[in-house]
Amino acid sequence: QRSGTPCRWPLLCNIGAMSCTLLTSDLLLSTAAQCIPAMSDPGGLVCIVGGSASQPGPAHLAALAALRAGADQAKVVCADSAAAAALRGCWPQPTAMLEVGAIDNGRRRQRLIQCLQADCCQAVLVGPGLDSSEDSIQLATDAIETAQALNQPLVIDG
Numbered sequence: 001q002r003s004g005t006p007c008r009w010p011l012l013c014n015i016g017a018m019s020c021t022l023l024t025s026d027l028l029l030s031t032a033a034q035c036i037p038a039m040s041d042p043g044g045l046v047c048i049v050g051g052s053a054s055q056p057g058p059a060h061l062a063a064l065a066a067l068r069a070g071a072d073q074a075k076v077v078c079a080d081s082a083a084a085a086a087l088r089g090c091w092p093q094p095t096a097m098l099e100v101g102a103i104d105n106g107r108r109r110q111r112l113i114q115c116l117q118a119d120c121c122q123a124v125l126v127g128p129g130l131d132s133s134e135d136s137i138q139l140a141t142d143a144i145e146t147a148q149a150l151n152q153p154l155v156i157d158g
Contacts, residue, residue: 020120038077045073046070047074047075049076049077049124049125049126049140050078050130050157052131053131054131055129055131057090060087061128066125071122078139108142112142112143123153124152125157126143126147126156
């Protein structure tokens with residue numbers, strides 16, 4: 001860093017070896033690619049339990065991230081049809097890689113089991129964009145309990 005000029009890229013320093021490396025986006029991406037394991041089963045499905053009518057964006061971004069990280073399909077499950085409609089509006093056109101649906105209170109537990117087990121879900125993400133409504137809280141609780149009961153890999157975004 002020159003005197004008076006802010007540094008644009010962070011430095012990764014190994015104090016013991018007395019060396020520093022300039023962290024560029026290319027270096028970060030290549031390092032991340034080495035650290036993140038590949039999906040164990042091609043055609044993997046990630047289930048995202050989240051989104052709300054007022055905040056569809058976080059679930060949308062989570063689905064895009066899952067697809068970009070190697071999942072072949074992302075399924076977003078919402079607490080109500082208004083949330084599902086808001087999420088569907090995030091995509092310019094329907095795609096086979098993404099499914100958005102709502103689960104009502106009636107048979108939520110059975111539908112979650114179907115979504116997580118019968119559809120061969122490989123990972124579950126609960127929370128992005130959920131609001132504090134009673135339906136959303138119950139959906140998140142049911143999803144966490146179902147994923148744990150089925151021994152599914154689970155990430156909770158609180």
